[in-house]
Amino acid sequence: MDGVWIRRCLGLTVWLVLAVPALARARHPVVAPGPEAMSMQIKNDRLTMMLVKFPQVYLAGPLDADAPERFLALMRKGAVPDGSDVYLDSDRGDAEAGMALGRLFRIHRMVTHVGARSRPGSYGRAAAARTASCVDACTYAWLGGLYRWAPSGTDRIGLHQALLPGQRPVFSDYLASMGLSRRQLGAVMQVLTADMVWFDTRLLLTWSVANNGRQPLTASYQLTPDGAQLTYLQTVREGRHRILLSCSRSGATLTAINELGARRSLMLWPRVTNTYFEIDHQAMAGPRGPSARRTDEGLQFGRTLDLAQLRQILDAESLGAWMQDRNGMVRYGFTIGPVAVRSSTQFFLEACRHMLEPRLTGMVAR
Numbered sequence: 631m632d633g634v635w636i637r638r639c640l641g642l643t644v645w646l647v648l649a650v651p652a653l654a655r656a657r658h659p660v661v662a663p664g665p666e667a668m669s670m671q672i673k674n675d676r677l678t679m680m681l682v683k684f685p686q687v688y689l690a691g692p693l694d695a696d697a698p699e700r701f702l703a704l705m706r707k708g709a710v711p712d713g714s715d716v717y718l719d720s721d722r723g724d725a726e727a728g729m730a731l732g733r734l735f736r737i738h739r740m741v742t743h744v745g746a747r748s749r750p751g752s753y754g755r756a757a758a759a760r761t762a763s764c765v766d767a768c769t770y771a772w773l774g775g776l777y778r779w780a781p782s783g784t785d786r787i788g789l790h791q792a793l794l795p796g797q798r799p800v801f802s803d804y805l806a807s808m809g810l811s812r813r814q815l816g817a818v819m820q821v822l823t824a825d826m827v828w829f830d831t832r833l834l835l836t837w838s839v840a841n842n843g844r845q846p847l848t849a850s851y852q853l854t855p856d857g858a859q860l861t862y863l864q865t866v867r868e869g870r871h872r873i874l875l876s877c878s879r880s881g882a883t884l885t886a887i888n889e890l891g892a893r894r895s896l897m898l899w900p901r902v903t904n905t906y907f908e909i910d911h912q913a914m915a916g917p918r919g920p921s922a923r924r925t926d927e928g929l930q931f932g933r934t935l936d937l938a939q940l941r942q943i944l945d946a947e948s949l950g951a952w953m954q955d956r957n958g959m960v961r962y963g964f965t966i967g968p969v970a971v972r973s974s975t976q977f978f979l980e981a982c983r984h985m986l987e988p989r990l991t992g993m994v995a996r
Contacts, residue, residue, distance in 0.1 A: 687717065688745075690746065691720060744781040761784040763785070777867055788827050814837045858982060887930040888930070898929065898953070901955045910946050
């Protein structure tokens with residue numbers, strides 16, 4: 631989650647469990663499958679909905695041909711709303727059904743994970759780690775998620791060589807319909823075991839096979855009446871993040887806009903007492919700014935820049951825009967990776983250099 635409650639979140643979770651045990655009593659609606667069919671279990675207890683805000687759907691076992699229809703039936707009943715978290719744990723199944731399930735995930739903006747369900751009642755207590763595997767049909771289903779989280783720990787994902795995208799046009803066509811390519815998948819296929827190809831989970835984000843809750847960052851450049859403006863835009867599960875860089879003869883500015891929605895913005899705005907930016911995880915030089923400004927879009931704040939800072943931002947692996955509470959214990963905000971779209975920012979930098987360098991030369995001459 632980009633709007634980060636960096637501290638206190640774990641403590642809040644434990645307090646809720648200890649103080650209000652009823653919250654942790656989960657309801658687990660289950661679709662009863664046949665002996666060789668995928669089970670579907672929904673975790674939508676009050677604590678899950680309070681902390682995550684979406685149901686967690688656990689799909690486990692063989693991905694059978696009827697699985698997409700059963701999942702669709704759950705959606706029609708309202709048990710699985712759009713944008714739910716889907717956890718997959720399946721080592722075999724029908725590849726066509728996996729792709730059909732993946733298409734459902736994409737249409738309804740599902741968030742896909744590789745993961746096994748923990749035992750009921752394990753909130754706040756250490757539970758034995760359970761390794762999840764997502765193979766073949768499951769892998770194609772996982773690729774359908776609008777937001778795809780890379781497996782962590784010992785969880786793994788992969789394909790048998792007979793089901794690699796190059797083996798049948800239907801696989802390549804499915805990848806293309808999901809905005810992915812054989813080249814991307816080939817780049818993450820690092821671990822071979824007999825006829826099995828496992829994905830290197832460390833590379834899934836690098837090659838945008840996983841996106842961990844973020845759509846790709848875009849950069850757009852336009853001339854304005856008095857200068858030039860560059861807009862970074864990233865759509866995330868919680869909303870949209872925008873960074874505006876503007877330059878003119880009078881100087882350069884940096885503005886962050888966190889589009890949280892009216893309700894959430896109204897809740898956060900009174901808590902924010904100062905704002906700041908980070909370049910590659912280091913706070914930018916200069917005083918921290920005042921509180922953010924609330925608009926119809928969300929919360930926004932900004933600062934002035936010199937040409938050197940502008941160059942730093944365009945080359946940064948990470949640019950953070952943060953709002954902080956009074957005691958400095960909690961911050962909210964987001965990060966983007968400008969270097970990923972560096973090729974789209976060259977014209978903007980050149981325009982700014984021509985506008986700002988004469989100004990700097992004049993200041994030195996005086």
